[in-house]
Amino acid sequence: MSNNTKFNIIIATRNRADTLKWALKTCVEQDYDNFRIIVSDNFSQDNTRQVVESYSDPRITYVNTGEPLSMSHNYEFALKQVTDGYLTYMGDDDGMMPGALKAADKIIRETGYKAIIGRLDEYYWHNCSDVERRGMLRYRLLEESYEQDTASMVKQVLKMEKAYQNLPCIYNVGFISFDVIDDIRKRSGGQFFHSSIPDVYSAFAISSSIDKYLVVNQTFILVGVSGHSNGIAYFDPKGTKEIAQNFWNLKTLPWHDKLVKSPSLAMMYSESYLHAKDRGLYKADLSVKDIVEVVMEEAIMSPYQGNYPRIRETVEAVLDKNQIDEAFRKRLFEKFKDEKSAIKMILKKLVRRFKTTDKFLQVKTPDSVLNIYDAVLFNQQLNEHKNISNFKYKMLFFKELAMSGKIFLAKKKKLATS
Numbered sequence: 001m002s003n004n005t006k007f008n009i010i011i012a013t014r015n016r017a018d019t020l021k022w023a024l025k026t027c028v029e030q031d032y033d034n035f036r037i038i039v040s041d042n043f044s045q046d047n048t049r050q051v052v053e054s055y056s057d058p059r060i061t062y063v064n065t066g067e068p069l070s071m072s073h074n075y076e077f078a079l080k081q082v083t084d085g086y087l088t089y090m091g092d093d094d095g096m097m098p099g100a101l102k103a104a105d106k107i108i109r110e111t112g113y114k115a116i117i118g119r120l121d122e123y124y125w126h127n128c129s130d131v132e133r134r135g136m137l138r139y140r141l142l143e144e145s146y147e148q149d150t151a152s153m154v155k156q157v158l159k160m161e162k163a164y165q166n167l168p169c170i171y172n173v174g175f176i177s178f179d180v181i182d183d184i185r186k187r188s189g190g191q192f193f194h195s196s197i198p199d200v201y202s203a204f205a206i207s208s209s210i211d212k213y214l215v216v217n218q219t220f221i222l223v224g225v226s227g228h229s230n231g232i233a234y235f236d237p238k239g240t241k242e243i244a245q246n247f248w249n250l251k252t253l254p255w256h257d258k259l260v261k262s263p264s265l266a267m268m269y270s271e272s273y274l275h276a277k278d279r280g281l282y283k284a285d286l287s288v289k290d291i292v293e294v295v296m297e298e299a300i301m302s303p304y305q306g307n308y309p310r311i312r313e314t315v316e317a318v319l320d321k322n323q324i325d326e327a328f329r330k331r332l333f334e335k336f337k338d339e340k341s342a343i344k345m346i347l348k349k350l351v352r353r354f355k356t357t358d359k360f361l362q363v364k365t366p367d368s369v370l371n372i373y374d375a376v377l378f379n380q381q382l383n384e385h386k387n388i389s390n391f392k393y394k395m396l397f398f399k400e401l402a403m404s405g406k407i408f409l410a411k412k413k414k415l416a417t418s
Helices: 017-028 048-053 070-080 100-111 151-160 178-187 200-206 229-233 242-248 265-278 288-300 307-321 325-336 340-353 372-385 389-417
Strands: 007-013 035-042 059-066 086-089 114-118 121-124 135-141 148-149 173-176 212-215 221-225 358-362
Touching: 007 017, 007 070, 007 100, 007 173, 017 035, 017 325, 017 372, 035 048, 035 070, 048 358, 070 200, 086 178, 086 389, 100 114, 100 173, 121 200, 121 372, 151 200, 151 265, 173 178, 200 265, 200 389, 221 372, 265 288, 265 307, 288 307, 288 325, 307 325
Parallel strands: 007 035, 007 086, 035 059, 114 212, 121 221
Antiparallel strands: 086 173, 114 173, 121 135, 135 358, 148 212
């Protein structure tokens, strides 16, 4: 029997056979022997099962929910297939990087960490609703691996200073010991997921149970953003509304009673944290006033045109729901009056990004890159160029900033003449 780390790769899918076949290809080609791929089919009506069976790979376990479930319920259903080892969830449009499992095994056996996360790289499929980013590869630069204090990162995420993927998340960025997951599940009434946003909830739930985790200078899973992606469909007003509606129409877990559904990451982060707190995983409460301050700051800086009024409407609903006084409302909306108020905050955010280790660059992939399998191979080729000097990064950063400015001015000119 192998004495290396056992890995469980869970792919929860529904009616996405076209991208799933490429996601699976990145998994079955791993140069590692001790792992399982669990495909949890959420009652798909396409050829999902045929795609899975076409691989004829004994490492793949196919399970079917038997009826349409919400994403959280499908995640919980899939989790029941795991009994030991380390696990990760990846989307059906994502890809496992070549050598990811072998590298993760080496790190885990040498360090003993219960949670490790890597770089968050993203590939935008050619059918992505964000037309400007189609075929783009966005990658994060890390200078070295480091140990991260969990409590301090939780605070930064709740303030929207960092994305939730900087926490030990079960989805897409790293590997978590099943022992940690199982302990949380036992302390939470026999169920792990308690929010309708399972990936975000997992980050806060896991963070409540470990003091430290390892952040490594490596990409394990390349995140795919395709025309099927739930996130962009919900946050972008121009996104595919059918996908967003299908996500919420399935009978899902209730939204936290202090908040309302909103196209706001800050609202979603707070919602997941509050559910984790209700399960006894956290002691510190979150003030509704603090939550809406962060949500409104996000609203005026949203990259999606038209999101400000959508988010403000949900903030007003939260204020009504929690009977927040009129004086606070007046101060809040005066501070975040309109999108013009964003200039100072955007500059502040850019300065913060420039000073931290969150360094992102993006490149256009060759025309030959057509799917996530092609993208992981291209990303692998880029790896030797990612450990660049701080000076060179600054030059590339400003080049990227100038390019973004040109695109913004071009759009503004087009609107003015239309």
